[in-house]
Amino acid sequence: MRKIYLDHNASTPIAPEVATVMGDAMEGAFGNPSSGHWAGAPARQIVETARGQVAELLGCDREEVVFTSGGSEANNFAIKGLFFKGKRSQPHFITTSVEHPAIMAPLRFLERLGATVTFLPVDGTGRINPDDLRRAITSDTILISVMHANNEVGTIQPIEDCSAIAREHGIPIHTDAAQSVGKIPTRVDELGVDLLTIAGHKLYAPKGVGALYIRAGTFLEPLIHGAEHEGGRRAGTESALLCAALGQACTLARDLSPMHEVKTLRDRFLAALKERFGESVRLNGHTEHRLPNTLNVSFVGRVGAEILAAAPEIAASTGSACHSGRIELSPVLEAMGVAPEIGMGAIRLSLGRNTTGDEVDAAILRLTSAVTPTAQ
Incomplete structure (x- = not known):
């Protein structure tokens, strides 16, 4: 794995x-x-x-x-x-x-x-x-x-x-x-x-x-x-x-040039998720005034923690927490006015200077499989 x-x-x-x-x-x-x-x-x-x-x-x-x-x-x-x-x-x-x-x-x-x-x-x-x-x-x-x-x-x-x-x-x-x-x-x-x-x-x-x-x-x-x-x-x-x-x-x-490639990979990541899931994937955060490595997306109607549990090889964070069977949004998403049905499916995918295109492609495939288990 x-x-x-x-x-x-x-x-x-x-x-x-x-x-x-x-x-x-x-x-x-x-x-x-x-x-x-x-x-x-x-x-x-x-x-x-x-x-x-x-x-x-x-x-x-x-x-x-x-x-x-x-x-x-x-x-x-x-x-x-x-x-x-x-x-x-x-x-x-x-x-x-x-x-x-x-x-x-x-x-x-x-x-x-x-x-x-x-x-x-x-x-x-x-x-x-x-x-x-x-x-x-x-x-x-x-x-x-x-x-x-x-x-x-x-x-x-x-x-x-x-x-x-x-x-x-x-x-x-x-x-x-x-x-x-x-x-x-x-x-x-x-x-x-x-x-x-x-x-x-x-x-x-x-x-x-x-x-x-x-x-x-x-x-x-x-x-x-x-x-x-x-x-x-x-x-x-x-x-x-x-x-x-x-x-x-x-x-x-001091050398920020690697972040240009990171931003390219991040944008490719989002485009691929949008292509696979359409409006079922929502971007959280600003489209332009955003860190070049950060991609926070919500899978509408799903629970972020459950998605990551189905893809344990991906180390990422969620935007909600489950307490006694109840989903609680993070204070950040709540302050932004994100609706619960959207925020509960939030996942933060933050890339690094050494993240590769192959890793991004593999993560896209694995998340696709985790969100839609019947996908081949």
Whole structure:
């Protein structure tokens, strides 16, 4: 049974080039990067080289990059760091209704501590209206957080427009770019953001490492207190191994040309499904403002989990969950207003840089067989 991996939005394999630099780091960088002696110097050099590689990808200064344990920590750092650094009695946050749980959960937590949160609605494609953002701003707003691209449907938000509005009001803006880095351009000055999140395992690096870009002049209360690591912004001895991995992954991500082929394969995938199933297959997400690797489709009247269960060799994700025999839509599809009979059949097929045409063709045949078991 040929295994086909189409869940790159959940986690990517480690790139060979990344594995190589990890091996090198394991051999010669065992010292503490903060130590002043000969054993710590190689580790410090690796960490700072990696910081420069991340900065080069984002188009920022290396001092604006803070290494974290992953995207969730980076998101929490951005949100809670501004909350605890601020002086307003009832700080106000603005975000969208389709954010990742790593944004939603810390904001819900801060609501219990006195914060207020506005969740901007999205249209049927998953995009917000910047005018809604403008209307939501108050004198107590301390942060706007709008994801760059959605992890489920791939819809890309109008970040540049949101950043312009934030600048007009002197409010810092954060974007969770975990899904977009390495797929579309993420230069911070072009996006206009003050804070940006990276997650290593979405970027062909291992799990357990990420970064938060913090624009110079933006001050956050540390999320993790301790010694003065990462310029006093994040306590904890840096892992030269993991920093090297993220740095190399960011160097690879600077070349976006492979995504052109990925987009071609994704579009071929959708065209083939449309040819086989016609209007029984619906695209979820924006037709144009969408990540080049992401294909979220609904098989109308079917259950996505049941389809994937009938094609176990395909690794993919569904847009609904079954609890006690009842189908529940994902919060993203629900926020987009997707009807239950359509959303329950949602499957996310996310391609990667190494996905081949043969794999896509095999997946099309296998899904066809799973949806219509009598098909030959």
